[in-house]
Amino acid sequence: METQPLIDEYPQIKDLMAAKPLVWQNPDYGAPAHLPLGRADIFDAVARWQRFAPYLAKVFPETRATHGVIESPLVRIPKMQDAWAELNHQSLAGQLFLKADSELPVSGSIKSRGGIYEVLKFAEQVALAHTDLTYMDDYAVLATPHYHRLFSRYRVIVASTGNLALSVGIAAASFGFQTTVYMSHDARDWKKDRLRANGVTVKEFKTDFSSVIPMARQAAAQDSHCHFIDDEGSTDLFLGYAVAAVRLQHQFKRQGIRVDAEHPVVVYLPAGVGGSPSGVAFGLKMIMGANVHPVFCEPTHVPSVTLGMMTKLNNKICVQDIGLDGLTAADGLAVSRPSRIAGKLMRTLLLAGVTFNDDDLFAYVSALLDTEQLMVEPSAAAGFTALRPLTTAFPQFAGRTVTHVVWATGGEMMPPEERRRDYQRGAQLLAREGW
Numbered sequence: 001m002e003t004q005p006l007i008d009e010y011p012q013i014k015d016l017m018a019a020k021p022l023v024w025q026n027p028d029y030g031a032p033a034h035l036p037l038g039r040a041d042i043f044d045a046v047a048r049w050q051r052f053a054p055y056l057a058k059v060f061p062e063t064r065a066t067h068g069v070i071e072s073p074l075v076r077i078p079k080m081q082d083a084w085a086e087l088n089h090q091s092l093a094g095q096l097f098l099k100a101d102s103e104l105p106v107s108g109s110i111k112s113r114g115g116i117y118e119v120l121k122f123a124e125q126v127a128l129a130h131t132d133l134t135y136m137d138d139y140a141v142l143a144t145p146h147y148h149r150l151f152s153r154y155r156v157i158v159a160s161t162g163n164l165a166l167s168v169g170i171a172a173a174s175f176g177f178q179t180t181v182y183m184s185h186d187a188r189d190w191k192k193d194r195l196r197a198n199g200v201t202v203k204e205f206k207t208d209f210s211s212v213i214p215m216a217r218q219a220a221a222q223d224s225h226c227h228f229i230d231d232e233g234s235t236d237l238f239l240g241y242a243v244a245a246v247r248l249q250h251q252f253k254r255q256g257i258r259v260d261a262e263h264p265v266v267v268y269l270p271a272g273v274g275g276s277p278s279g280v281a282f283g284l285k286m287i288m289g290a291n292v293h294p295v296f297c298e299p300t301h302v303p304s305v306t307l308g309m310m311t312k313l314n315n316k317i318c319v320q321d322i323g324l325d326g327l328t329a330a331d332g333l334a335v336s337r338p339s340r341i342a343g344k345l346m347r348t349l350l351l352a353g354v355t356f357n358d359d360d361l362f363a364y365v366s367a368l369l370d371t372e373q374l375m376v377e378p379s380a381a382a383g384f385t386a387l388r389p390l391t392t393a394f395p396q397f398a399g400r401t402v403t404h405v406v407w408a409t410g411g412e413m414m415p416p417e418e419r420r421r422d423y424q425r426g427a428q429l430l431a432r433e434g435w
């Protein structure tokens with residue numbers, strides 16, 4: 001791709017090409033827009049989750065205590081806020097929270113929202129078409145052998161860097177769907193092992209996510225009984241993520257967090273293909289409106305969503321087009337081409353994109369464990385890297401009355417060796433001069 005015309009039009013591309021950490025301020029933020037989805041779509045998803053709650057409580061015992069609701073805690077992290085101040089040689093005004101999707105039941109990541117939701121929707125569609133199920137039935141019935149036999153005649157296919165495969169694989173296998181996941185080179189072995197243990201077929205590829213996904217799409221297209229979960233453009237995934245906003249609104253209220261013009265909330269979301277952060281961000285804007293400000297965080301080597309939005313080319317451009325290698329230690333973010341829908345829907349809803357160096361992730365992973373005894377995977381620490389550049393670029397969000405929410409997107413299911421390795425890498429960095 002010829003980059004000079006792009007540089008002429010969007011000078012910040014030069015910094016993206018040089019893999020320099022930057023803040024891209026979205027010039028269209030807050031402009032009026034006609035969106036193809038709205039609040040009614042979110043509440044349709046809320047209702048579907050509710051219909052399935054008895055099923056989830058039955059099949060996933062860890063959701064029994066919450067009666068089949070899959071939700072994560074919103075945690076105040078004052079000790080981490082102090083540690084952050086020490087590491088950054090400046091204090092952070094306002095209050096710092098962690099939205100701990102790292103603890104979400106079933107898959108231990110944000111993918112428990114979108115991935116499971118799309119499987120539920122497909123199961124409901126199959127059941128309604130082929131049985132006497134009604135919307136008012138107790139959906140726990142879907143966990144009986146009669147339904148299992150029906151579902152076993154259908155297939156679910158998904159491509160993933162790891163976590164989406166985990167959530168889709170575990171959920172789809174629970175219904176009895178024949179499930180195949182296509183894994184990119186960066187997917188961790190323990191995730192593949194775990195899926196195989198659940199009866200999921202795992203296909204491994206030596207290439208990156210953006211080239212694996214068309215193969216999965218093509219395989220699915222050849223089978224009329226097959227449902228393809230398309231991480232590059234699925235509306236169902238998107239709406240599954242968006243439901244988070246309805247829950248968060250209630251958590252804010254219960255914890256006495258005000259959301260108004262004097263008390264803005266900034267939400268920091270790590271972005272890979274852009275689906276999960278866009279779904280959540282869309283939900284936040286639809287449910288809580290103008291005073292919640294979503295920010296995407298991406299590795300300097302894989303700023304795919306920022307690149308797509310900056311150039312307005314969205315999925316028509318990938319990070320290799322501007323000479324980047326697309327490599328990152330944050331496996332959930334190793335996606336070089338953005339989603340078909342994320343950038344378009346975020347056009348007027350995203351405050352900014354912020355990029356970071358990989359090393360910073362590990363430093364914050366260690367600091368978070370040291371201070372709050374919370375372990376997250378490297379991708380999930382991305383929000384901490386964006387706090388300083390964001391509040392510098394937007395002084396209106398540097399004040400005392402601002403609430404900062406770092407969305408911790410995954411981590412619960414990491415094996416102990418992996419945790420230890422990530423923690424140690426961060427601890428070594430923190431011990432170095434300059435931190």
Ligand SMILES: *Cc1c(COP(=O)(O)O)cnc(C)c1O
Binds near residue numbers: 379
């Ligand atoms: C999937 C994932 C992301 C990013 O989500 P996208 O939909 O790919 O943008 C971030 N962090 C973790 C831990 C993930 O699993």
